[in-house]
Amino acid sequence: MTTRVEALTEAHLPALRALFDASSSTCFCRYWHFVGTKNDWLDRCANRPEENAAELEGAVRAGDPGARGLVALDDQGAVVGWMKLTPRDAVPKLKALPVYRSLDLGDGATTYSIGCLLVRPEARSTGVARALIEAAPRFAREWGARAVEAYPRRSAEPLHAEEAWQGPERLYLETGFEAVVDVAPYPVYRKNL
Template sequence: MIAIRSASEVPWADLERVFETPGDPRTCWCQYFKVTPAEWDATDAQTFATRLHEQTRRGDPTPGLIAYVDDEAAGWVAVEPRDNYPRLRRSRVVQSGSAETWGDASVWSVVCFVVRREFRRQGTSGALIAAAVDRARAGGARVVEGYPVEPALISGSDADALYHGTVSMFEAAGFSEIAVPTPSRRVMARDLSAVA
């Protein structure tokens, strides 16, 4: 059974367990889209971990959600108002693909997924994205954007981009394709304005 909780309501040790997943999570701590390139180059993983800890302890809006499978911390999704991710403003994928105006607080973004290896292919990411949409709606979102990859069109080191999620995940959660800024990347959105 998969349960989703706000990262602001769970023990920090549970976030550490998820972010200690081998690969980028243990160095990024979901801060990549929140800092400038210069800050990224000059900051170590422990500082990023401290920043995420501070962000989750501030309360609402939470920077993300944690999935639990049988009470074990299994995964993470980052979802916040798009303006909380300043690096997205400079992203070629987003610049060329988003139809939304910068500075609109009703536009939220799903930018990152982390699922521990032993919990993959069990519906964890699907549960996280559905909960992210609900969280955005509760926070006043009119639109939720995502920037997933098409796995069939990536190879080698590009596989690292899977943290954005996959096109099929977003489609299953009711997102529609808005743009194809690169062969392997999509801009997808879900309009919440007509949903009660």
């Protein structure tokens, strides 16, 4: 399978919706923007996922930098992967997390964050995540970034696909990202542009 990576546009929204549905992912990449408790978030994902879908679609249509991302398309043009790729300042919840709160990660306006990676279940382990990670620096540079950061989860045990929603750590290492904060279970990787 050949994978083509493009910047998310409004035209991709129906296919992106299909990707989230096929992956049983009810978050629609709104975790970083949700205000409320963890239980409120879990309730919303379980009982009101349409709110998440509508928020994502609205943010994309409005040109919100917090909704920026990349889509991976297969040979037939179907969306088989998604990466949230936004200025770190557009996802203040990230910096507010206890694990990152005390870190001096530098300029959040020109550092783009890989907020999540989602690959269609039947396309996993076919190079889709790698294609998205490899494309991220090029698109981020075009959007004015000076660096791209990733926040994969590190575990001594193999992670289930749903637990590696910020991407597999090994792919960042294999694609030239360097650890700038090497703390388990949440290291920070960066690629300067």
